Amino acid sequence: MADKKAIVLLSGGLDSATTLAIACDEGFRCCALTFRYGQRHECEVAAAQKVAKSVGAVEHRIIDIDLAAFGGSALTDPAIQVPKDRVDLDGGGVIPPTYVPARNTIFLSYALAWAEVLGAFDIFIGVNSTDYSGYPDCRAEFIESFEKTANLATAAAIQGAGGYRIHTPIIEMTKGQIITTGTKLGVDYSLTHSCYDPDEAGRSCRRCDSCRLRLKGFAEAGLEDPIEYVEA
Amino acid sequence: MADKKAIVLLSGGLDSATTLAIACDEGFRCCALTFRYGQRHECEVAAAQKVAKSVGAVEHRIIDIDLAAFGGSALTDPAIQVPKDRVDLDGGGVIPPTYVPARNTIFLSYALAWAEVLGAFDIFIGVNSTDYSGYPDCRAEFIESFEKTANLATAAAIQGAGGYRIHTPIIEMTKGQIITTGTKLGVDYSLTHSCYDPDEAGRSCRRCDSCRLRLKGFAEAGLEDPIEYVEA
Numbered sequence: 001m002a003d004k005k006a007i008v009l010l011s012g013g014l015d016s017a018t019t020l021a022i023a024c025d026e027g028f029r030c031c032a033l034t035f036r037y038g039q040r041h042e043c044e045v046a047a048a049q050k051v052a053k054s055v056g057a058v059e060h061r062i063i064d065i066d067l068a069a070f071g072g073s074a075l076t077d078p079a080i081q082v083p084k085d086r087v088d089l090d091g092g093g094v095i096p097p098t099y100v101p102a103r104n105t106i107f108l109s110y111a112l113a114w115a116e117v118l119g120a121f122d123i124f125i126g127v128n129s130t131d132y133s134g135y136p137d138c139r140a141e142f143i144e145s146f147e148k149t150a151n152l153a154t155a156a157a158i159q160g161a162g163g164y165r166i167h168t169p170i171i172e173m174t175k176g177q178i179i180t181t182g183t184k185l186g187v188d189y190s191l192t193h194s195c196y197d198p199d200e201a202g203r204s205c206r207r208c209d210s211c212r213l214r215l216k217g218f219a220e221a222g223l224e225d226p227i228e229y230v231e232a
Numbered sequence: 233m234a235d236k237k238a239i240v241l242l243s244g245g246l247d248s249a250t251t252l253a254i255a256c257d258e259g260f261r262c263c264a265l266t267f268r269y270g271q272r273h274e275c276e277v278a279a280a281q282k283v284a285k286s287v288g289a290v291e292h293r294i295i296d297i298d299l300a301a302f303g304g305s306a307l308t309d310p311a312i313q314v315p316k317d318r319v320d321l322d323g324g325g326v327i328p329p330t331y332v333p334a335r336n337t338i339f340l341s342y343a344l345a346w347a348e349v350l351g352a353f354d355i356f357i358g359v360n361s362t363d364y365s366g367y368p369d370c371r372a373e374f375i376e377s378f379e380k381t382a383n384l385a386t387a388a389a390i391q392g393a394g395g396y397r398i399h400t401p402i403i404e405m406t407k408g409q410i411i412t413t414g415t416k417l418g419v420d421y422s423l424t425h426s427c428y429d430p431d432e433a434g435r436s437c438r439r440c441d442s443c444r445l446r447l448k449g450f451a452e453a454g455l456e457d458p459i460e461y462v463e464a
Binding site for chain 1: 293295296297298299301302303304327331332333334335336337338340341342344345346348349366368369371373374377378380381382384385386387389390391
């Protein structure tokens, strides 16, 4: 186990930071993978760098991918507004404009490519279906299907070298449980970034879905969120 | 049908050129998608541009993706040699070093992202399992699994807007049948490029798997290959 590598998708948010801490705690040598994908702001990537170092990834790669070329999301297209103060944070069957088309499929495909090159068979992704904001590619049925596809897509599928496993350790946790778990594992949440629409100083907006889920989570965990927000 | 868009993965080789011609012939308005993925040479991308125009794609996007960041393939890493004069062209259970880890998974994921933005549900890919050179991600079972994953990954999966279909019109054809089909549909194969290891003038090497499968196909079809090769 001491030599077993895992790829961990790391966005710089609190879900993926906690996922990385869990993977490290399970004994994997963690190779963190972050995407610069035409997000409106660079806070996320900067946070991912700090988190990777702080939590103890053995390697961290940042890959440029051009999702903005297709558009279709408030996170990659400045013409689409990030919604504020939404009532239905669990989605309620509606997919918010912050959904990035096929994003997790693309992210997992890259993770699979890197895993195949490294000879790793474990991929961690911090998807979460409780507080999931209505994204289709955060659900267990999607992840299970991708795992099957991965096991047909790769050289190992023909050579019988082993099976890929997509780990989703926080998929059934509430935001509060995620924060409690990460805190026990020593995650420094002051290094993480969640806001979809920070101001120029990098302060979180408090009102987008991501800020609201985060604040709700810290409240549930009975902890203070250590990041900086704009004035209420 | 006149308005129905399809995404067609287009490499610039003869398989994808034929696939594009088939998709156009079926009445789709074809949006061609090509990747500049750290291949050793640019011939493929230049060929894709000519083919897209010649066959009649309504749109053509070229996306830069950095597969060379991971390495692990003779097509993206100059330190790995392209094999020449291989005996077992059908793979024989061995995956050649020209295999690019998880490449088709990544390509299909991007196609899915673009399809989702365009509201298209049809994706064409020119994989071929008869003369397939031993790549795991060219097999029908992989494609079927990806299609299932796509239908769980996307907004349409939740909204019930429709099902994605991955079309593989040439998957069971021999190279000779592909060339015969494309020729009937008016594909100009002089615009295509197949060689893994062309010389500086862009002439094909005649000896890599891709050249050998191509030459075998033209021989089967009883046609002359119109591209330029180095002297035998």
